[in-house]
Amino acid sequence: MVSLLVSTLYFWISPLSYASSELIARTSPTIWDVLIDIAGGIAGVIGSRKKEANNIVPGVAIATALMLPICTAGYGLANGNVRFLFGALYLFLINCVFIMLTNIVGTRILMRKSPLSSFKELNIKMKIGLISLIVLLVLPASYSAVTLTIDQARKEGIKQFVGKEFANHTVINQVYKSRNNELVLTVVGDPISEEELETIRQKQASYGIQSVQLKVNQVHNSTKLDSETTKEFYENIDKYIDQKLSKKDSQNDLVKENEADKD
Structure with missing residues (x-):
């Protein structure tokens, strides 16, 4: 919340009001973002297993989950652009969910435990909720990826x-x-x-x-x-x-x- 407020304040007082290509790219998440999050989550798991100090875990969080979508959401708030706001928050949610799930699965594998055992321990409502959340996040991103590919081919x-x-x-x-x-x-x-x-x-x-x-x-x-x-x-x-x-x-x-x- 603090990061979002700071980002909004920055874009509100900034004399530059146009949307750069970097901001626009964060308003339409695709399935490729999900794959990037999975790769980032794997990097985070590997980094957390090393004994020496490293910056992989915070780097994953900052680079793929926090700064870019939060900055874009702040731009949307500052300029009253609903498309930018909700598109960026959607990307932020995708990043958080899939990095978290990848970390859970990766940690269980490194501990030589079945990832499915944790899923089986959940009650039926939590199972349905988790599956529904994944489907609701992946389907629009997949549709966006297909649409983007068709548009680029047409251009x-x-x-x-x-x-x-x-x-x-x-x-x-x-x-x-x-x-x-x-x-x-x-x-x-x-x-x-x-x-x-x-x-x-x-x-x-x-x-x-x-x-x-x-x-x-x-x-x-x-x-x-x-x-x-x-x-x-x-x-x-x-x-x-x-x-x-x-x-x-x-x-x-x-x-x-x-x-x-x-x-």
Whole structure:
């Protein structure tokens, strides 16, 4: 509780309010987190059996169970973000439960006792409660892992699809609408006929995105667009130019740093 309050206070007074990738990663626990907890619990058991002093046990607790999810939960509290708060607390609960269970099982094995003997000693209500807790923690994490894998595969497929099939055009805007499973592209270049678009759509299957609906807005028809669409088009042009200039500046800075290192 103290750690959560300190984390909340830090993010409340901090001038930085945006969520970093590290924070976002702690809001959607997956089955991989369960496997990490089991590995951490095993490391804790091994460390506790050594006679000399070591930092394995506190390291396991701090690295996998405490600091990261608590900091994320504090960010959620400070910014009123319920998704961050409950997602991080869910991860914290997963870490605590599976590290604890791994430690219990590992300790029983090292003591040459059957881990099942401790489970058999529990009454029926505690057995049902423990099994239910494990299932309730694992099922959402497994679903999250499957969803994450599908999303990453789709993103990679879209990236390769756009890069290869629209190589002769400049894509100034690319938006994937998950609700409609629709990919909307705004492209500049030679006109693309409906027959060519249909041929391109047929190639989506080879990239694993056959279920994605493709919509292409072509700039050569911009004279027929309404004022709102025209405004959006010019905003996309400005963003595209800014991205290219920013990328060029970064490359120039890198070249200058390398030249300075050589000198």
